[in-house]
Amino acid sequence: MPTPTEKNHNKHLDLLHDYKIHLVKYIQELERIDQTSEFAKKWNETTIKERREELKVIDKILKNLIRF
Numbered sequence: 001m002p003t004p005t006e007k008n009h010n011k012h013l014d015l016l017h018d019y020k021i022h023l024v025k026y027i028q029e030l031e032r033i034d035q036t037s038e039f040a041k042k043w044n045e046t047t048i049k050e051r052r053e054e055l056k057v058i059d060k061i062l063k064n065l066i067r068f
Contacts, residue, residue: 013065016058023051023054026051027048027055030044030047
């Protein structure tokens with residue numbers, strides 16, 4: 001039987017994983033928009049770069065917490 005702490009830990013891991021999936025879809029959508037508009041490409045360039053960095057951090061966190 002999982003303890004309340006374990007349940008909470010798993011819940012937060014699930015939320016973080018859901019956010020990771022959201023970021024991946026968001027980046028894909030921005031890249032799709034970039035292909036249709038040169039203006040959007042310049043506009044989204046920094047946003048995509050920042051979201052990819054955020055994705056790397058989330059991956060590290062998830063990998064380290066899963067080992068726990």
